[in-house]
Amino acid sequence: MTSPDPVLRVLVVDDSNTIRRSAExxxxxxxxxxxxxxDGYDALGKVVDFEPHLVFCDILMPRLDGxxxxxxxxxNPHFANVPVVMLSSKDxxxxxxxxxxxxxxxxLTKPFTKEQLLQAVAQLASTLRGG
Known part of the structure; x- marks a missing residue:
């Protein structure tokens, strides 16, 4: 049995309220x-304030795309090591x-399942611990 994954701060960036709420x-x-x-502008401010361990970012968004x-x-050297996972309906x-x-x-291709999303987090969490 593996040890439980650490709690990670995850930022979800998507212009679709449905996708944001599902991911949350x-x-x-x-x-x-x-x-x-x-959107991207909203995300950039929150990256600075929140310092997430991981970012899920939609590609097609208004103003600033993924x-x-x-x-x-x-x-940004302070955030260069933060993993970013692109979200798109196109594969x-x-x-x-x-x-x-x-x-x-x-x-990650939308729509994603809970398992796909948590699997992506688990894979990136292991690289964060190892890195």
């Missing part, structure tokens, strides 16, 4: 602290490659 419910059931942001948001987070090779170029660690 799943993550809280997994025992994590959750903060929500409606790629731009990820790039800005990764360019294309191009989208995944572009996410990696922006600095994303992983990619």
């Amino acid at each position: 419910m799943f993550l809280k059931q997994g025992g994590h602290e959750v903060l929500l942001a409606e 790629y731009q948001t990820c790039t800005i987070i990764k360019r 294309g090779v191009f989208d995944k490659a572009r996410g990696r170029m922006a600095g994303a660690q992983d990619y």
Whole structure:
């Protein structure tokens, strides 16, 4: 039996209220602290204030898309090691490659299940502990 995962602060960035609320419910059931942001600009302020261990970020958002948001987070030396997981309804090779170029660690296709979301958190938590 593995030891229980540590409580992580997770920021969920998505312009869809439904996606934000689903992710919040799943993550809280997994025992994590959750903060929500409606778009990239909202997310950037909350990254600074909240200092999340992990960020789930939608790609298609108004004002500042997920790629731009990820790039800005990764360019800040204080947050460069925070894993970012891109969320998208598209499951294309191009989208995944572009996410990696922006600095994303992983990619999750919407709609996601509770198991997929918590699995992504668990995988990244193990790299946080190891790193």
